[in-house]
Amino acid sequence: MLSPLPDIRTLFRPLQPTTRGSEGQVLYREVLPHKDLQNWIYCYWELKTLAPLDTAFHYRVVADGCMDIFFETAHPDQPYIMGFSSSYTEFPLPDVFHYIGVRFLPGAFPLLYGIKAAALTNRFEALENVVPALSKSIALINAITAGLDDVSSIFDKLFLTALAHPARQPDNRFYEAVHLILRAQGTASLNQDLGTGVSPRQLRRLFDEYIGDSPKTFSKIVRFQHILQAKPSAESLRKNKIFFTAGYYDQAHFIKEFKTLFGNTPAAAFR
Known part of the structure; x- marks a missing residue:
């Protein structure tokens, strides 16, 4: 079995925004995978309506440095994989939906299944075309009747098997850079x-293989995700100017990059 990247869960938490604005009609939740998978898979997740929606719902996925597989529970035979994203993505959804997915920590999916991450950057693809x-x-x-709690045990068996027989061996130089x-x-x-x-050229090649973009772009997303994790208020952003300690040149640089990765300004995001 592969040895995990040390401390990755304590060093990095790839967060997604809540379903704010859905007025309690949409539920998003996460559950942990098996303990032996927790340094490879961040969570299993579900996004579903609790009642039919009266208005269109657009779910925003912010840049998190990860790869996800997901499917609509009515169509488990049509799973998709979403690659590394260098900006936020919005998905228009119907009035009733129930999605279940897996969020892999950076570098994990390409290592387990032998794909090149850059082939999926900023796009999603039918999983049957990637890992049949x-x-x-x-x-x-049968996710419709099973639900996430039962599906998670099925996922555990699938991914523990992959972890025991990975498609490739890790390159320690890559994992040292990520660390x-x-x-x-x-x-x-x-x-x-x-x-x-x-x-630098070799390192970029390794990041293309495992992450899907450059070390610089990955670093931007790690920095952005740490700000999300800190959950600053709009007032504390103005007073404490944490964007300086986070390595941004100035406030304009921070706001521009945040909007690219989140889809809204920091003031609106932390309101």
Whole structure:
């Protein structure tokens, strides 16, 4: 079985916004995977309506550095995979829906299933075109009657098997670079601090393989996610100017990058 990246869960929490504005009609929740999977998979999640919606619902997925697989419970035979995103994404959803998904921690899915992450960057694809065997296994899940709590035990069996027989062996130089970026909360100097024994060109190739984008873009998202985790108020953002300690040049730089990754201004996000 592969050894996990040390401390990844304590160093990085890929958060997604709540379903604010749905007036209690939409539920989003997460459950933990098996303990042996927790440094590879952040969570299993579900997003569903509690009652038919009167108005259109657009679910916003913010940039989190991860890859997800997901499916509508009415169609487990049509699972999708969403790659690394360098900006937020919005999904228009019908008046009734129930999605179940898996959020893999950075680098985990390409390692377990032998894909090149860059092939999926900023897009989603039918899982059967990427990992056909996994797609077939998910298609057998009767998620409509089982629900997330039962589906999570099925997921555990699938991914523990993958963890015992990964498609490739990890490159320690890549994981050392990821560890340094996470420990620095995305503020590491990529030229000075990532002393991993590889050239910038080689490091970019490794990040294309495992993450799907450059070390610089991944660092931006790590920095952004740490601000989300801190949950500052709009007032504390103005008073404490945490964007300086987070490595932004100035307030304008912070707001521009935040809007790209979140889809709204920091003031609106933390209202």
